[in-house]
Amino acid sequence: MPAIINFLTRRGAALLATWRIWRATFGLAGKVVVAALSPAVYNSATRTVVMKQIYFTAVQILVPFTLFAALLSFVLIQIVVGTAAEYGLSDYALEMSVRLLVLEVLPLVTALFVALRSGSAINTEVALMRINNELEALEDSGVDTLRLEFMPRVIGGMLSVLSLTAITSVLALVLAYLAVYGAQPWSLPDFARVMGKVFDGAILTGILLKSLAFGLAVTVIPVAEGLATPKMLFMAPISVLRGMVRLFFVLMFIEVASLAFKYI
Amino acid sequence: MPLRANLSLLDNIALIPQYRHNLDYETTSAQAWNLLLLTGQESAALKRDPQLSHAERCVAKLLRAAIERPPIILIDRPALLLPDTHYPPFLSDLLERLADHLNDCWILDYRWNEPLYPPHLLSPAPR
Amino acid sequence: MERAPVPPAPPVPRAPLIKNLEFKIGLLLTLTVLLGAAFIAYTLYARGAFQVSHKLILTAEDVEGVSVGMPISFSGFPIGKVSRLHLMEDGKVRIELAIPKEDARWLRKSSVFTLEKALVGGAKIKAHTTNLQDPPLEDGEARPLITGDATKDIPVLIAKVKSILENVDAMTTAGAPINQTLGHVETVTGRMAGDYGLLQGVMGSPEKAQKVVQALDKANTLLTSLNGVSLKVDGVLAKTDSRLFGQDGVMDQAQGAIRNVNALLGDVRESLKKADTILANAQTASADVTKITGNVAEATTDMARLRLEIDDSMRKVNHLINEINKKWPFAREVEIKTP
Numbered sequence: 001m002p003a004i005i006n007f008l009t010r011r012g013a014a015l016l017a018t019w020r021i022w023r024a025t026f027g028l029a030g031k032v033v034v035a036a037l038s039p040a041v042y043n044s045a046t047r048t049v050v051m052k053q054i055y056f057t058a059v060q061i062l063v064p065f066t067l068f069a070a071l072l073s074f075v076l077i078q079i080v081v082g083t084a085a086e087y088g089l090s091d092y093a094l095e096m097s098v099r100l101l102v103l104e105v106l107p108l109v110t111a112l113f114v115a116l117r118s119g120s121a122i123n124t125e126v127a128l129m130r131i132n133n134e135l136e137a138l139e140d141s142g143v144d145t146l147r148l149e150f151m152p153r154v155i156g157g158m159l160s161v162l163s164l165t166a167i168t169s170v171l172a173l174v175l176a177y178l179a180v181y182g183a184q185p186w187s188l189p190d191f192a193r194v195m196g197k198v199f200d201g202a203i204l205t206g207i208l209l210k211s212l213a214f215g216l217a218v219t220v221i222p223v224a225e226g227l228a229t230p231k232m233l234f235m236a237p238i239s240v241l242r243g244m245v246r247l248f249f250v251l252m253f254i255e256v257a258s259l260a261f262k263y264i
Numbered sequence: 265m266p267l268r269a270n271l272s273l274l275d276n277i278a279l280i281p282q283y284r285h286n287l288d289y290e291t292t293s294a295q296a297w298n299l300l301l302l303t304g305q306e307s308a309a310l311k312r313d314p315q316l317s318h319a320e321r322c323v324a325k326l327l328r329a330a331i332e333r334p335p336i337i338l339i340d341r342p343a344l345l346l347p348d349t350h351y352p353p354f355l356s357d358l359l360e361r362l363a364d365h366l367n368d369c370w371i372l373d374y375r376w377n378e379p380l381y382p383p384h385l386l387s388p389a390p391r
Numbered sequence: 392m393e394r395a396p397v398p399p400a401p402p403v404p405r406a407p408l409i410k411n412l413e414f415k416i417g418l419l420l421t422l423t424v425l426l427g428a429a430f431i432a433y434t435l436y437a438r439g440a441f442q443v444s445h446k447l448i449l450t451a452e453d454v455e456g457v458s459v460g461m462p463i464s465f466s467g468f469p470i471g472k473v474s475r476l477h478l479m480e481d482g483k484v485r486i487e488l489a490i491p492k493e494d495a496r497w498l499r500k501s502s503v504f505t506l507e508k509a510l511v512g513g514a515k516i517k518a519h520t521t522n523l524q525d526p527p528l529e530d531g532e533a534r535p536l537i538t539g540d541a542t543k544d545i546p547v548l549i550a551k552v553k554s555i556l557e558n559v560d561a562m563t564t565a566g567a568p569i570n571q572t573l574g575h576v577e578t579v580t581g582r583m584a585g586d587y588g589l590l591q592g593v594m595g596s597p598e599k600a601q602k603v604v605q606a607l608d609k610a611n612t613l614l615t616s617l618n619g620v621s622l623k624v625d626g627v628l629a630k631t632d633s634r635l636f637g638q639d640g641v642m643d644q645a646q647g648a649i650r651n652v653n654a655l656l657g658d659v660r661e662s663l664k665k666a667d668t669i670l671a672n673a674q675t676a677s678a679d680v681t682k683i684t685g686n687v688a689e690a691t692t693d694m695a696r697l698r699l700e701i702d703d704s705m706r707k708v709n710h711l712i713n714e715i716n717k718k719w720p721f722a723r724e725v726e727i728k729t730p
Contacts, residue, residue, distance in 0.1 A: 044288045059416065062419070129268070133266055142283075143280065148283055162423060163423040170430065190469075192436065196434060196439065200434075204431065
């Protein structure tokens, strides 16, 4: 009997902890969005942090990531075009590859990449800042850490995800044109027709919202997880681990939800 | 209180006015640089927290507090900040150098350390 | 205490961490904004926001498979797209098409618009203009949309084709009535080719034919013996002559029978020719069927022709079978399933 009570207590505590961290995450996301939308909080210090975040998240990796995205796009387009031709559906090859790449694969791959690279870094940094009491030190010096440290990171992350998605998507469109029509400009009207068919207002808004949601998740979850780290140094890796797992599931959830919204 | 680990000493000091008064970095870093020159610790300007010696870290913390010119600065148990220095002369020298930039500075310490400090630096209620 | 001496303008050290941070970030963000804006402008252009377009209104009963943005093609080239779809008061559907001005010249007063649905792939709206000299369609003019659904007819067609093939099959299997018929014809002609020729063919076996011949022989002998009889019995002979060879005489009747047989055989020959053509027709029909299944997307025009042909063949086959039944009293169990 005590064993059962013990077990239930532990389960309940775990459940409560999960609940708390999610609530903290959403609370933080809300606070950050509110802060980001009020122009008063932007000043030279926060701008510097935003710029550094964008630099580390997007500019540093721009060239290698773009090359990788181009390679991935190229291979996927070839597969789609080849398969479509095999089944006599060449008319749909372009539309299919554009839908596949620009609407689904590239935003997700970008978000995953940024999550791996910057999300984990942010999580570690915030966890260490918390463990070392740096956050309290800043607060004592009259600095609002939400505005100085977290909000700029979130904004930087979102802008970075948007930038990378936009650049790789446009590249994928160019590659798709080349793969389907070859290197000649006379099929541009045809291409424009397919583009007009695929991208209506709802789809464009959808991509934008999805990228923003990815950017938000990629930064807010690590920050929230870092902030929830107990003040013990050995908890830092555990914090990063938890943050990354939660981030992965949230990214997948956003993707599935957007798919469901679009096609069901 | 600890410094931000991933900012240089100079940036740690400059950050405070930059954030609080929305000054640009050039202005505030110059401000911080001047203070640092006064203390004679300018060689540490670009170092980060883990690379600093105890004296440098102590100076940085003091400057970070001082740059906003608060009416009063409390230094809690300087022995903890300066374990490897003969700290009473170091501290009074530092405070002399910064005299123009400080309003009031009190040292909080154990009662048995009272003889170590000049009387005007002692808080009204030492422990 | 005096202020510590300020060293001669020591420059504020800058963290050498990132070179041109502002510039790079600015470049990236500008690039992103430019790409985004250009892309939105491009999609607007692609959706025809900047195009001066003619409006064309089509009305249809059922627009299943039609969607906004769907192209309308002329000679296989997209010349415009569906811009709006909505139900009217009378339950019909109003399809608004936007035709770019430079493509509007392909559409004339006499143009016909069809909605075609194929087995694989979406529906297609097609414009057919036979005479490009006709006056052009006005902006905002309304036209009916003719719907032709290839998929709807296919099951019926397949059923018909199947029953025809079954009939052909029934006709060609061993023991089928037509085979029996042909067998009989063969037997008859075989007999005709035998020792006793036509007679055998009519009488059924050489023995019977022989009997006839023997009878004739006997008559001959009789005749000679009669010839040998005295002239006194000339009158009797004359009588016998008239019995044998005169009007309604025995031989006359036999000749009539043989003539009948000839006519019947002619009929048989004709029927066989017909059967041949029908088999050939059935063959072309089945060839068409494979063409359909192989190339359904283009089959819509072939379908009607094929159906006519098959119907025609069906009628012929029925007719033939009926004829054969009439002519040849055996094999009553012949059944032609009419689809």
